Amino acid sequence: MEKIVSTESPEETQTLGEELGRTLKAGDVVALIGDLGSGKTCLTQGIARGIGIAPGEVVSSPSYILINEYDGEIPIYHIDLYRLETFAEIAELGLGEYMNSDGICIIEWAERMAEGLPDTCIKIHIAWEDENTRSIKIQHSLS
Numbered sequence: 539m540e541k542i543v544s545t546e547s548p549e550e551t552q553t554l555g556e557e558l559g560r561t562l563k564a565g566d567v568v569a570l571i572g573d574l575g576s577g578k579t580c581l582t583q584g585i586a587r588g589i590g591i592a593p594g595e596v597v598s599s600p601s602y603i604l605i606n607e608y609d610g611e612i613p614i615y616h617i618d619l620y621r622l623e624t625f626a627e628i629a630e631l632g633l634g635e636y637m638n639s640d641g642i643c644i645i646e647w648a649e650r651m652a653e654g655l656p657d658t659c660i661k662i663h664i665a666w667e668d669e670n671t672r673s674i675k676i677q678h679s680l681s
């Protein structure tokens with residue numbers, strides 16, 4: 539299943555994330571792909587809100603922490619692979635453990651782990667169209 543949505547503000551992107559977040563269940567993996575400033579963290583804030591995490595808990599600026607954990611009814615593992623260059627560095631993080639847990643993983647720069655992503659992950663590509671417009675493509679694999 540695939541849908542493409544255009545948003546015109548950060549708030550609209552967060553609302554889209556919130557709607558998606560309400561549909562997620564334990565064990566889901568969300569792979570976010572898009573350039574710096576495209577809106578991956580913004581969307582993550584909405585997703586977290588949809589899962590029931592207070593918006594203020596979610597990091598809002600580029601983080602120097604690779605994995606942030608938000609504890610709600612379902613824990614969220616917010617992972618940012620921006621600073622990792624090699625597949626070996628990423629492998630060392632042992633993300634499999636998080637992806638196979640009963641939490642929900644949201645991964646920024648997910649393309650950096652390529653074939654390490656589960657087949658069942660929800661892939662989201664975000665593209666910058668203009669200052670306030672983003673094109674967001676959401677792909678759910680059939681499972």
Ligand SMILES: Nc1ncnc2c1ncn2[C@@H]1O[C@H](COP(=O)(O)OP(=O)(O)O)[C@@H](O)[C@H]1O
Nearest residue numbers: 545546547548551574575576577578579580670
């Ligand atoms: N429609 C939109 N959706 C998401 N972010 C937007 C939008 N329009 C403008 N922005 C701005 O783009 C930036 C996105 O930043 P961020 O979410 O941190 O990007 P990333 O995590 O992909 O590097 C924010 O400054 C946000 O205010």
Ligand SMILES: [Mg+2]
Nearest residue numbers: 578579600646
């Ligand atoms: Mg980010």
